[in-house]
Amino acid sequence: MSNNIREYMAHVSRHLFKVLDIAGASEYVRNTRQQCELVGDVLASLTYGIEEGDVAIYTFGSMSEGTTTPGMNSDTDTMMCFQLYPVFETKADVTFEDMNTKYGKKYGDNDYTYFLMLNDGETPIGFCKLEIILGIVMEPTNPNFSLHVCMDINGRCVITNSCMVDAMDQDERNGPAATTYKRPGFTDLDYIPSFRCAKWPSVAEEFLTRKRKYGFPSTDMAADFASFGIFFVPTGHSDSLEKHLQWRLSFSLQERKIMLNLNPTQFKCYILLKMIKEDFVKAAVPGKSLTSYQCKTSIFWSIEKTHPSIWVESNLVACLVKCLHLLKIWIRNGFVPNFFMPPVSIWKGSKAICKMVTCIIDSILKDPIEYLLSLKCDRVGSLLRRSLETCIEVGQKRQEETEKSDNYFREAKRTLHLSVHRLHYSFSSDTSHMCVGLLHHVSSDDDIDSCIVNHRGLISFLRNTTKMSKLMFQPLNYVQQASECVLPFLLTSYGSQLASKSLLQPNAGTHEQAMAHLKTGQHSGYL
Template identity: 30%
Template sequence: MYQVPNYTETVSMKLSEVLADIGVDERIILKKRRTWLLLESITNIDYQLLDRKFKAYLFGSQSEGTTTIGMNSDFDNLICYKEFHVIQDWSDWIPGLYNHLMIQDNSVSPGYCLLQPLKPDAPLPLDGESNQYFFKDRTGKLLYKNSLVSYINSDREMHGPAGVRHGQLGFCDADNVFALHCTTWPTQARQWLYQQGEGQWPSAEMKQHCSRTGCFVVGVGCSGSEYELLEWRISTSLAERCLMFNLNITQIRCYVLMKLILKTFINPLFEDVLSSFMCKTVLFNCISNTHTNIWRENNLLSCISMCLYILYTNIINENCPHFIIPGNNLMRGKISHAVKPYILEILNNTIYNEGVALLGIKCDDLGSRLHLKFYNLCPIKKGYIISGTLLFNLALKISETLKNNYNHLKDSSPNEAVEILKNTISKTFNFQHEGLNKTASQILLQWFCTTLGSVLASINIHQFNTILADALKLISLGLNTDVASSKLKLASILYCVQEIQKADKVLSEIERRYDLQIVEPVCDCHLFERKPVRHGFFEVCYIYNEQVLQYTTALCVRFLPCEIHCVPNELRYEMFRSTQEERMFRTFDDNLWMEYAVVDSLPYLYFLQYKVYCHLGRHDQKQAALFKLIRTIKEEPNLGHRETALNILGKCMEQEGRAGDALQCYLMSLNIRGRNNAAKIHITILLSELINART
């Protein structure tokens, strides 16, 4: 039986514990993968609802679960054009589509191809001349330039083949990689399907699954190639996702350690020489050529040394063969003779110092955590933070999807909005199959049903000054979307039809459920600097998956123009916040919400309570609600619409007869948002009333 020296076993076990503490353990990895695949499903439902001809895949270390907080990794949002049909055989040509033939011959670099456009009405090459999209070679063959991606991405900052979209502070950024999908397995990788190493990994079943995933072609050529401007890189990302999802925890920890070593000792000195994908490739090759009993927690130190040694050998030979397409040398043109000996020396020292070098890794405090482990001290685990961040990002994605789809309704009449929402609900039902697509569609359906019910309620109020049963039934289907926002819509509707006692009951229930130590406000209307999330939010999210969002998040309350009769008069002004001149200063994202009345859940809860208690004549409770509204505006760090909260507070002050305080609220609101702010309307009305009163 394979024996492990005591020292190696001790260090390996301590190292495994440290990695578990910083989030590299089975539970957190599975939570990451589930959440990111759910984000992927929601993104694709969003594309379908908006009739966008794209399909998204969220790749990278975030979705694999192979990163840590300290690495601050981004993710690859690979976006495919569904109307482009890439084929490898003429028999796969489909009439009516934009067919493109992959050319994989000796003229192109291994791992790359050329794309030849075909006619839509016959399986024949497309004719044409060279222009900004095409190049006509000496044989008369028309080929796509890979700069087509740059044209599509002309409105984004470019980073290689990816358009970078920077995220909010504290959350990962996205590289939007535009690609074309081929449903068949690449010719250059077919031999891999029949090879088998000593480790009998991947299994025949895994390879069979990989072969059904096809491949992508990405608009970037091989550096230094004669056809660099025409070549498209062949990507087997879906197959690689399958392989990553089938690694055991020691193999994943080994990969994370390799990336941490690169980040600490090599990348600061020699940036862009070695990549995490090279580390992944080395790991795959090591697993394929070793027995499975080596990959154990108590042998982690030996495993990382073995992987680093293979990487060392690859650098000496300046050849790191792609795992699936071995002819593709990932190190081609990457390592200069000047830096090569220095990188080899760093790796050599790391391999043979028996783990001492790991104590120098400052990322995630890994070195200091490892040192403390030998004294049986246990620093704070990071699984809580990771879980909370994952679910908060999921809540932001839900909010973004709603915002995108409601954009179609901002200029619609109430009756038109009803038909659009019915169509949206019908389309969303098409995803009610199984797995995470079903989960994603169920989440979104609740929100869409509540919005449809609210629009119908607005129509009912306008016509009959009451709410009909159909509207109430639809609203009730989405009352548990989150802690407050959907229920606040119901309370607002009840208030508008003077069902004051019922509104009071709903508001009391919301306040009971809104735990200030746990519930986190969620707003994606615009970018703002968020303060740290509540510790209680992290703790609850650590235990549960996406279902916990209904207990831990409170999204903005959005009222569309077609819901205006469900909105108290004081809040309706928000729908008319902009002058014609101010509209010119709006961004694209501003236009997605500034036509609505949008308010954070917690201040709206206290505002409605104030109004309800006024009607019920409960003076003490009215003053308590007013105090809570003031306190929330001052103390809640993560309000996305503080200026709106100040505006409705100002209206409360006016009702209290405190005109000076009301004016102060409006001025503070303008200090936060100088343009596109209903505070200007409130100030004008207030000053007019004061002048008229004196006259």
């Protein structure tokens, strides 16, 4: 590559970087989306955990990562993890110390119902069956699903992967998800039921031990990955005779951790890959072909294989080209390696689809800047063209063209501001709704002393944000923000309960406590 071409790509990269900010991929919007979704996860987990049983809520994909823009209309992927039934890889791993601590029980290991990962010759790598081991003690059931037990080909008692999705209200089945809100004007909402194993699986041991020349992911991050464990989502291998009994291993928490730590150039590169997928691949190739997850995988592998100094603003186009080159090679060979389990391919397209997608990517690589100038998503192509035109000396431009360009940028900024406003409004509305649900729960008992005890217990739990973070496997900073959202409502409600008791029982000595909690709650900025 000549110096002139390299300098021109750097010039376009800097303009493209700023254009993406206007289109909705700025660090402010990215962080706002992440905060709204991840704080909402913590609040939703609290609500579901109290009202529906032991269910943890996780939002994955574009919304929680902040890797979307107003024009993408991305899906919301919400995982509902049913934690009452833990998964273990082997019987040697079985222990219920955490369960006893969490639920305050003192049962023996034989009392709990749990699942064992079952891998045999009938199960492809990346999938497993879940053998059910019934406990003596009858656990409380969740009305959202029931376990369907079936005998596999080897005579083992396993649970079917349809037992949870089929029990949920949905418009359609989409892989492991039950898709709802499938109608005009709404973002598609995918509910993905799951179970969880607290231990990193041995089948993915290579990820933790492989040598990384450029230190990505970092040693500390990889250590966190191991502590997250993995999920099991209800979908089997499409070519397997026992696909209705298989569960796919999911590393969603690890993926989200990486995405939350991408630098601005890496983040914008992924945004561009998704836009290219939507505008040039999806529009030309029928059915399912290139996916956002495959684009994300190309980012992960590219970062691992390149020096960190490459991922800077002036190299945005060059980094995009590198990822597209990698995707082209993979898809041409019909094999896209999973980042956490490289022997597993995440490509599902036919040979005909491979050829079509490869041809499209090859065309883009021949003239990437021209294709970037043609992007329709969020008007990025037009904004980039106008941004580059402003570099021409003012004397060479007509006044009307300058005004037209300025109007175009103002309209793009207005669209973004409206989108951010809706984001803040939705977060405030959802937070208020969940706070009302929590208040209703702790105040549902007619006995005022019971209400006070319920309030005190929940307030104590919310103040121990470190424990909450470990139990929910959510980032500590988002757990702290969620706690700050809810505590004022609980404190004022708790103060009201104490004040009521002081009126009913004047000698109870609760008046001063009531006033203190009311003042603490009312002085918060969240009320």
